[in-house]
Amino acid sequence: MKKFLLHLFLAATTGSAIGASFFYTYGWILVPGACALFLYLLSRSTTRELFFLGTLFGFCIVGFSLSWVFTLFPFDRIGVHNHIASVCVEFGIWFFCSLILATFSGFFGIQVRPYLKSFWILCIAPLLWVASELVRAALFSLVMWGSGSTFGADFSFGFIGYTFAGSPGLLWFARAGGVLALSWLAITLGSLLYVVATQKTLFFQTRLYSFAGIYLFILAIGFLLPSPLKVEMEPSVVVADGLRVVPISTHLDPSFHLTAEQLLGYEQTIADKINVALKQKPDVIILPEYLQFLKNQMLLPSNFRTTLMEGLKKNNTLLVDSEATPGGQGAMLFFDGASGAVVARQEKRYLMPFAEYQPKLLISILTFLGLGKELRDILTSREYLSSDEPFSSHTFVWKSANLSVLACSEVFAPFGYKEASGAGATVLINVASHGWLNSNLLFRETFAMAKIHAVYTGKPYIQAINYQPSFVLYPTF
Numbered sequence: 001m002k003k004f005l006l007h008l009f010l011a012a013t014t015g016s017a018i019g020a021s022f023f024y025t026y027g028w029i030l031v032p033g034a035c036a037l038f039l040y041l042l043s044r045s046t047t048r049e050l051f052f053l054g055t056l057f058g059f060c061i062v063g064f065s066l067s068w069v070f071t072l073f074p075f076d077r078i079g080v081h082n083h084i085a086s087v088c089v090e091f092g093i094w095f096f097c098s099l100i101l102a103t104f105s106g107f108f109g110i111q112v113r114p115y116l117k118s119f120w121i122l123c124i125a126p127l128l129w130v131a132s133e134l135v136r137a138a139l140f141s142l143v144m145w146g147s148g149s150t151f152g153a154d155f156s157f158g159f160i161g162y163t164f165a166g167s168p169g170l171l172w173f174a175r176a177g178g179v180l181a182l183s184w185l186a187i188t189l190g191s192l193l194y195v196v197a198t199q200k201t202l203f204f205q206t207r208l209y210s211f212a213g214i215y216l217f218i219l220a221i222g223f224l225l226p227s228p229l230k231v232e233m234e235p236s237v238v239v240a241d242g243l244r245v246v247p248i249s250t251h252l253d254p255s256f257h258l259t260a261e262q263l264l265g266y267e268q269t270i271a272d273k274i275n276v277a278l279k280q281k282p283d284v285i286i287l288p289e290y291l292q293f294l295k296n297q298m299l300l301p302s303n304f305r306t307t308l309m310e311g312l313k314k315n316n317t318l319l320v321d322s323e324a325t326p327g328g329q330g331a332m333l334f335f336d337g338a339s340g341a342v343v344a345r346q347e348k349r350y351l352m353p354f355a356e357y358q359p360k361l362l363i364s365i366l367t368f369l370g371l372g373k374e375l376r377d378i379l380t381s382r383e384y385l386s387s388d389e390p391f392s393s394h395t396f397v398w399k400s401a402n403l404s405v406l407a408c409s410e411v412f413a414p415f416g417y418k419e420a421s422g423a424g425a426t427v428l429i430n431v432a433s434h435g436w437l438n439s440n441l442l443f444r445e446t447f448a449m450a451k452i453h454a455v456y457t458g459k460p461y462i463q464a465i466n467y468q469p470s471f472v473l474y475p476t477f
């Protein structure tokens with residue numbers, strides 16, 4: 001029993017090290033060694049212990065990757081003022097999601113055990129791990145089924161490959177297959193270190209030196225190869241595929257439950273940002289998600305609104321806005337300054353469970369627990385429908401460029417931007433808002449996802465965001 005408890009402690013520690021790597025630039029250094037230690041623990045455990053060991057390892061990885069959910073507290077901004085109920089709901093969502101996703105690590109432990117004493121582990125372990133990431137994400141979407149859900153592997157939190165986004169050299173491998181290629185690489189490197197440390201062969205008589213030498217070689221590649229991306233934070237203007245693009249940053253609280261006077265100040269702030277952007281003579285201005293400027297612009301004084309619209313017309317500028325209509329759909333709006341009209345509308349495909357729609361399972365559980373009122377309060381503000389269109393159709397041609405404009409949570413989809421790129425997109429754009437959060441944990445994680453999208457597609461990636469800095473990623477290959 002003591003040995004099993006020690007193994008559980010070590011599994012939790014290694015899983016936590018990987019999970020923390022999602023948020024820290026140099027955390028990737030620990031990942032190959034942590035994977036090797038996890039395989040070693042599996043090799044020293046009994047058959048009955050494998051599932052629990054693997055599940056705890058996975059729970060710590062996924063739990064850390066979802067830890068940003070606790071920054072949503074309190075729920076006052078969505079009408080829920082019972083803080084005890086808020087904490088219970090928040091913890092329950094985190095624990096339930098983490099546990100469901102972690103069970104696939106437990107199955108991985110069972111499946112990989114027969115190969116731990118052979119060199120086949122170098123091939124089998126990476127394939128099984130990548131397969132488990134895809135299957136768990138797809139099946140999780142079934143558990144999260146509701147009016148706004150879509151079936152697929154879009155909920156990619158906890159994919160171990162995201163940890164390598166902080167490595168300039170290893171990030172190059174994303175070119176081969178995005179985050180899944182990096183997940184495969186992480187487990188392959190861990191398997192290699194495990195084999196070197198445990199297999200007694202003529203090649204590895206001095207196992208400690210071999211282990212250290214290979215680890216140093218991995219770190220050298222990870223640090224010394226030049227990065228495949230150039231990163232620019234808060235750019236005043238971005239030149240991409242012949243277009244001048246201005247991604248706007250804001251720091252505004254969610255616009256729900258604002259008085260008319262507060263909403264006027266909200267609109268004035270956005271309008272001022274647009275006027276500053278127009279000085280760059282842009283072809284495109286991108287607003288963060290759900291600012292709903294076009295919907296609420298009539299609150300502005302007519303002379304001010306006229307001047308702003310004339311500026312958009314004079315520069316023939318495309319304004320990308322978005323709106324959220326409770327009971328309807330979140331959508332991107334493409335406003336042609338020259339014609340003064342919305343010329344295209346694109347519905348959001350991938351919605352976040354709990355944030356933008358409520359899964360039927362959660363509705364049943366909260367109703368059973370007597371939290372029906374709190375649930376109705378959430379649904380009043382946060383209940384949308386998702387689009388059935390594929391990501392490949394989410395493109396918009398403007399002047400010389402083909403824009404792929406996805407919204408906020410759609411960055412989580414491992415293949416969303418790749419689909420759009422394959423359909424002809426030449427510039428990747430994301431409109432996002434972290435206004436519901438009180439920390440930058442989620443921003444760090446989504447920034448890692450964005451870097452992998454840019455390398456995977458080889459296209460410039462531009463994000464306009466609320467509550468965090470906007471940025472652009474230029475591929476350098």
